Amino acid sequence: MSLATASRALNNAYGIAPATRERVLATARRLDYVVSPDAARLARGGTRRVALVVPHIDRWFFGAMVAGIEEVLAKADVDLLLYHVGGTDDRKKFFDRLPARRKVDAVVVVAFPVGDAERARLALMGVSIVAAGGQSVEYPYVCIDDYRAGRQAIDHLVQLGHRRIAMIAAHDADLPGWPARSGRSEAFIDALAEAGIPLPNELIRDVDWGGTNAAAAMDDILDGADPPTAVYVHSDELALGALSSLHRRRLRVPQDVSLVGIDDHPHAELVGLTTVRQPVREQGAIAARLVLDALDGTDTSSDDVDSGSAAVTVDTALVVRATTSPPGGHPDAKPDRRRRQ
Amino acid sequence: MSLATASRALNNAYGIAPATRERVLATARRLDYVVSPDAARLARGGTRRVALVVPHIDRWFFGAMVAGIEEVLAKADVDLLLYHVGGTDDRKKFFDRLPARRKVDAVVVVAFPVGDAERARLALMGVSIVAAGGQSVEYPYVCIDDYRAGRQAIDHLVQLGHRRIAMIAAHDADLPGWPARSGRSEAFIDALAEAGIPLPNELIRDVDWGGTNAAAAMDDILDGADPPTAVYVHSDELALGALSSLHRRRLRVPQDVSLVGIDDHPHAELVGLTTVRQPVREQGAIAARLVLDALDGTDTSSDDVDSGSAAVTVDTALVVRATTSPPGGHPDAKPDRRRRQ
DNA sequence: CTGTTAGCGCCTTCAG
DNA sequence: CTGAAGGCGCTAACAG
Numbered sequence: 001m002s003l004a005t006a007s008r009a010l011n012n013a014y015g016i017a018p019a020t021r022e023r024v025l026a027t028a029r030r031l032d033y034v035v036s037p038d039a040a041r042l043a044r045g046g047t048r049r050v051a052l053v054v055p056h057i058d059r060w061f062f063g064a065m066v067a068g069i070e071e072v073l074a075k076a077d078v079d080l081l082l083y084h085v086g087g088t089d090d091r092k093k094f095f096d097r098l099p100a101r102r103k104v105d106a107v108v109v110v111a112f113p114v115g116d117a118e119r120a121r122l123a124l125m126g127v128s129i130v131a132a133g134g135q136s137v138e139y140p141y142v143c144i145d146d147y148r149a150g151r152q153a154i155d156h157l158v159q160l161g162h163r164r165i166a167m168i169a170a171h172d173a174d175l176p177g178w179p180a181r182s183g184r185s186e187a188f189i190d191a192l193a194e195a196g197i198p199l200p201n202e203l204i205r206d207v208d209w210g211g212t213n214a215a216a217a218m219d220d221i222l223d224g225a226d227p228p229t230a231v232y233v234h235s236d237e238l239a240l241g242a243l244s245s246l247h248r249r250r251l252r253v254p255q256d257v258s259l260v261g262i263d264d265h266p267h268a269e270l271v272g273l274t275t276v277r278q279p280v281r282e283q284g285a286i287a288a289r290l291v292l293d294a295l296d297g298t299d300t301s302s303d304d305v306d307s308g309s310a311a312v313t314v315d316t317a318l319v320v321r322a323t324t325s326p327p328g329g330h331p332d333a334k335p336d337r338r339r340r341q
Numbered sequence: 342m343s344l345a346t347a348s349r350a351l352n353n354a355y356g357i358a359p360a361t362r363e364r365v366l367a368t369a370r371r372l373d374y375v376v377s378p379d380a381a382r383l384a385r386g387g388t389r390r391v392a393l394v395v396p397h398i399d400r401w402f403f404g405a406m407v408a409g410i411e412e413v414l415a416k417a418d419v420d421l422l423l424y425h426v427g428g429t430d431d432r433k434k435f436f437d438r439l440p441a442r443r444k445v446d447a448v449v450v451v452a453f454p455v456g457d458a459e460r461a462r463l464a465l466m467g468v469s470i471v472a473a474g475g476q477s478v479e480y481p482y483v484c485i486d487d488y489r490a491g492r493q494a495i496d497h498l499v500q501l502g503h504r505r506i507a508m509i510a511a512h513d514a515d516l517p518g519w520p521a522r523s524g525r526s527e528a529f530i531d532a533l534a535e536a537g538i539p540l541p542n543e544l545i546r547d548v549d550w551g552g553t554n555a556a557a558a559m560d561d562i563l564d565g566a567d568p569p570t571a572v573y574v575h576s577d578e579l580a581l582g583a584l585s586s587l588h589r590r591r592l593r594v595p596q597d598v599s600l601v602g603i604d605d606h607p608h609a610e611l612v613g614l615t616t617v618r619q620p621v622r623e624q625g626a627i628a629a630r631l632v633l634d635a636l637d638g639t640d641t642s643s644d645d646v647d648s649g650s651a652a653v654t655v656d657t658a659l660v661v662r663a664t665t666s667p668p669g670g671h672p673d674a675k676p677d678r679r680r681r682q
Numbered sequence: 683c684t685g686t687t688a689g690c691g692c693c694t695t696c697a698g
Numbered sequence: 699c700t701g702a703a704g705g706c707g708c709t710a711a712c713a714g
């Protein structure tokens with residue numbers, strides 16, 4: 001039979017006799033034949049591929065995000081090209097060479113602040129772009145409200161009665177302009193202001209990302225003249241560092257000092273860390289759906305539909321575990337050690 | 342000028358005048374032109390792509406491995422297609438559908454035990470396969486010697502004078518046949534036997550992978566009649582769980598009980614966990630090189646070269662931190678809290 | 683419903 | 699050293 005007929009059969013196209021199709025499929029099965037996606041793409045246009053640009057694949061947050069994205073994209077039968085853009089040089093190289101060019105229908109930047117120059121380079125690719133975990137004025141995105149998450153953490157401390165509260169923030173040399181920072185910091189400032197607490201500059205540290213750095217910052221803070229009764233840390237992995245400092249000093253948590261983080265990292269549950277949960281995997285899934293929307297939009301050119309839902313903010317929630325209590329730690333007020341088991 | 346000339350110029354082919362080439366390249370640059378990799382692949386054969394099959398991308402070990410692979414493969418200008426094969430159903434679906442078929446030149450299975458049926462399916466793809474993190478009789482692989490790693494951990498405990506030692510192993514429903522298990526378990530058995538210590542079956546637990554499960558196992562062990570003075574845990578993430586159990590019970594580590602893990606997870610340093618380091622990222626890099634070798638081999642069909650170096654075992658090393666000491670914990674013998682800072 | 687005919691964008695002999 | 703064909707494996711109009 002003819003080539004075209006076979007092609008139609010394999011693609012479930014219209015206008016083909018069920019019998020013929022069945023025959024084709026059977027033969028294909030017998031020969032273990034599958035169409036070449038590359039050749040198909042060449043003829044049809046549109047790779048079913050999207051590029052994933054991710055800074056630190058070996059950190060939980062990014063891994064979970066990728067897992068979420070992969071899950072729904074795989075289901076939609078689109079492939080993922082992984083570009084690990086770790087350090088600054090990697091980053092430069094990526095945007096200079098644009099290795100994903102002509103290879104994908106879309107790119108997802110994962111928790112990755114895109115600068116103006118970089119945006120210009122990306123535009124060159126001529127494909128849709130979505131940002132996962134980090135808002136963007138230019139692209140469809142999904143993220144949490146970092147300010148709100150921060151407020152949930154701090155307000156919790158304030159409500160417990162803490163007045164002397166430290167903050168450990170972090171920056172990442174590899175991620176200049178990481179957007180979560182400012183929101184989480186502003187939350188601290190505002191919350192204290194609203195509670196009538198003067199901003200304790202001597203209790204604020206801004207470290208390079210990493211648990212050991214956070215531990216050092218915690219040490220530094222505790223060495224101060226008037227140490228805090230509670231510490232707000234920008235993320236759980238940093239909080240774990242702070243916690244190790246506390247343990248090393250044989251300070252009791254939460255009796256001597258309370259500790260709250262953000263993220264709900266798997267290890268947070270393990271050590272009973274009070275934190276603000278963000279659904280990372282779900283964000284990934286949503287990002288993937290944004291991608292699929294974009295692809296459909298491109299295919300059908302229906303610009304007037306759903307062009308507003310391109311910005312999704314998912315909710316966060318305080319998870320109270322065992323590292324927070326009123327100052328001095330009233331045992332009665334102390335929550336269960338492991339809340340969800 | 343002609344199409345062919347341009348093609349030659351872009352590919353640095355032989356037989357082209359430097360001037361002409363330069364002119365072509367300049368124009369290409371000006372037009373922001375890049376060749377279509379898909380079309381090129383169609384004409385030339387050989388996608389420059391490899392598939393990465395990874396079970397739990399959101400766990401540190403797998404992420405680090407992927408990072409290592411990506412680093413060298415990106416440098417060689419080959420792209421990575423990511424297939425996240427988490428649960429058993431994912432796995433079945435992947436091997437049934439073989440979504441990477443005809444899309445890649447090789448596939449890397451990351452710490453992923455491949456069964457016979459699965460191997461047969463993979464063979465269908467007709468591409469080279471390498472195993473990263475887990476030995477394989479069939480494929481080129483890179484991994485550590487799990488038995489040896491286990492021995493390094495246990496022998497350390499034995500040398501410190503411990504005679505009552507517990508073991509927490511783990512299995513993963515998603516990774517049936519995980520090869521590291523047996524080696525790490527045998528190490529325990531052999532080491533005790535050599536030291537003349539009878540195997541304490543009541544101190545051995547085999548849990549589902551996960552920190553909380555390990556914590557529960559630790560609880561269970563400590564509730565026993567004659568608790569151990571030291572615990573050997575199959576991996577750091579489990580050890581962190583065990584550690585949380587110890588902390589919760591206000592047991593002093595290492596004075597009351599010593600703890601040793603395997604992996605050197607980033608958090609191990611944070612909490613001062615004594616462990617056996619394995620260079621995960623490096624294993625990824627080596628796996629990537631095995632892939633490149635295989636690709637070259639295919640291209641040039643030079644079967645007689647380096648066909649023996651296909652199995653690499655990388656070294657592990659004991660890292661003594663703060664969770665191990667002689668039974669009872671002689672302060673003098675106690676190593677520095679944070680060894681490498 | 684099915685076969686024919688063009689390409690998709692590139693590489694590669696083969697003659698100039 | 700360069701240009702002119704042919705083809706990689708498939709799909710998409712077209713006719714039958």
